[in-house]
Amino acid sequence: MSMFADVAAAPPIEVFQLGRDYQADTDPNKVSLGVGAYRTDEGKPWILPVVKKAEALLAQKIDKEEINHEYLPVLGHESFAASATKMLLGESSPAVKEDRSFGVQALSGTGALRVGAEFLKNIMGRDTAYYSDPTWGNHGLIFKNAGFKTINKYRYWDADSKGLNFAGMIEDLNNAPEGAVIILHACAHNPTGIDPSKEQWGQIADLIKTKNLFPFFDCAYQGFASGCLDTDAWTVRYFVERGFELFCSQSFSKNFGLYNERAGNLTVVVNDVGPITSMKSQLTLLVRAMYSNPPAHGARIVDVVLQDPDMYQEWRDCIKIMANRIIDMRKGLRERLEKLGTPGTWNHITEQIGMFSYTGLTPEMCEFLKKEKHLYLLKSGRISMCGVNNGNLDYVAQAIHDAVTKFQ
16 A cells, blocks of 8 residues: 555645636537636637747847856846836835845746745744735635744625725734734735725725734736736835835736746835845745746746837737726626626626626526536636626626526
8 A cells, every 4th residue: 555545635726626627618608717817809818929029039049049048046037036126116116226125036926925925934933924805815825834823814805895895904904913914915906806995005004004014915917907017016116105114926927928937026125225135145045945946938038028118018018908808898797787687786897907806696606607607717706807708798797697696
């Protein structure tokens, strides 16, 4: 008998199991509303034209042996990390101008969160973290596996109003112990699509400062929410201007379409340049023990684009195309549900932003949609708006109408 015979099977990861179920379904009307990946109006993945240009340039450099496949430094592609940090904070940021910020290339946003969590636990001794209820499904696991002993939720979603439970959020954060790490979504909250207002962010910042909590932002959708990089970076920049020290994980999976390249960055902002050298040395040891050093290709693509003004602008135009299509699908879905007279209110679909909509559908409605209508969405009712297009919009709306009518 194998020594591994008693290993218990872990539960499947819902979103990936959903993808496998969708692939196995032969129904011609099936719709994938689970995976968080952009699709064109034809339902196809989109390799951004500017990414193709960047890859062609990199291929030329490989051919000329101007670049190669040697190891990157442990903390990654330095130009990429610097460019990513500047893109997030803005060129006029006091943290950038005063050299109080730096970046660490990571394995997309997930890797940046893990590296940051490892540093906070093992170097800073933090062991308590808070994340929103609900949140991205990986937040808790990342901090748990980094060694955090206490991981709590703060209230966020109000099921009755289909909006933000701001009072509950503030109450829970106010009860957090000093030094607790607070995971915050920089923009386009996943899964709800609901972000605090600027005034509410001000109150959150006041509380975090008063309670001496540590803000750790997760920025997976910069540019993807509103179509504007600067608009979507407002919250992080606001905290920096308020004088906070903070971490922010960045992902280029969504806004560059580099899902399998794992291009990410951990942006670090401090209030004094003094500790930076020591911080980098400790981060180096943490990364060395986890994966030694990061891959080059995705980071090189991003760096090529961010360094070239024309390509940078072309990329920003691509972001607007993606964001605007999602916004149009939100409008279309809401209009159709309201025209059908679907029970309930549906204004939250257009009030939410970003890739996902938290529909308010119940688990039994979601199960009905999967089994009877071949719509694949999470049992929480979260749908990826990227899976909706002009070819299936009417079908999706009618299916949701039928589910709500059946189970209301």
